[in-house]
Amino acid sequence: MNNWISALAHLQASGESCVLVTIIEELGSTPRNAGSKMVISADRSFDTIGGGHLEYKAMQIARDMLARGQQNTHLERFSLGASLGQCCGGVTVLLFEPMGQVQAHIAVFGAGHVGRALVPLLASLPCRVRWIDSREQEFPQQIPEGVRKIVSEEPVDEIADLPAGSYCIVMTHNHALDLALTAALLTRNDFTYFGLIGSRTKRVKFEHRLRERGFDTAQLQRMRCPMGLTEVKGKLPVEIAISIAAEIIATYNASFGQHAARAEPIAKLLPASRRSHAI
Incomplete structure (x- = not known):
């Protein structure tokens, strides 16, 4: 060539x-x-x-x-x-x-309604996306270009293969799996962004369980939950997806080119989220 x-x-x-x-x-x-x-x-x-x-x-x-x-x-x-x-x-x-500079390597855990609305948005950005779920039937027939579909019986195992500085979005169908993924991501702790779908009530419950496992306040503050920009209103899957994609864009524009260890915490880059994603 x-x-x-x-x-x-x-x-x-x-x-x-x-x-x-x-x-x-x-x-x-x-x-x-x-x-x-x-x-x-x-x-x-x-x-x-x-x-x-x-x-x-x-x-x-x-x-x-x-x-x-x-x-x-x-x-x-x-x-x-x-x-x-x-x-x-x-x-x-x-x-x-x-x-062809890639702004972000993104891992989306979950192929439910919001995931199916979110991934095509992310694929249209200068990003590379890994889309991970244990349920092959939940994925659409057509996977957007630039997206790698991963069907895994153990989604938590996929975290070890993520590039340092990845953007990680957890929105599975199972709270226990969400908690396991959250613990694994916080243990690795080299992501640029980690968003967990759910309400403030879900965050409080998760923080309590994670503290019992030994995670400290600094680690828990790196978890964005609820996630998504509050300026983007709505409860439809596509509206929630747009708010999450907007938060991703705001984060990579603020921190691109910085190593994850030096990048500003997401809480300093974005306003406090008041959005409640019931799940």
Whole structure:
């Protein structure tokens, strides 16, 4: 796959971040062509902007952008002389465009009514979603692109495979399972966001049981329950789903690029939730 257009389409379809590099200006007696492009991912490169040390430097810059999660475009001006190990003079200007940056890795536990309304919303965002339930019949026939359906008899076991900094949403059909998932997530404690569907009464009950298991106040404060922005009103599944998706967007816009350990607690990023999701 040498053509940059095909490579870009393939990487975006697979959810892999990359940087599109374009020569936008070429001054001097260099052999490169303005408009030449290449695509650079974390471990591969496609097409060429002419090879040589300039291309090597471009790959270094692009991969540094990917490692830092940079989302903004970037211009870089190169003097083609001693700094690039070339004998000819001239100036080349490169445009670096991050493509397909994933804002959040999201795990949704539960394929009930709210889950079925929420997951398509999340799939339309720059996110990658794992949708987990033990009941295969609850999933729709068509799973949105960018969503991985996981049918597991033991949903709690899936927590070990989540990337650090994940966004975790628990909304299963079973309170005992919700509690087990909550305990496992709080034990791991490296998520960026954890939302539990339910009312304030459910939160009080869960906090009591979790304290009996040894969880402290700081850990319990990381649990968002009730979840969802209070500004988005309504009790229909789609209305609840929109409020949760809005909270996810608010969180990743506030904390993207930060390690979970340094990210602000969700309670500081968002207003206190008064929404009650009876479940």
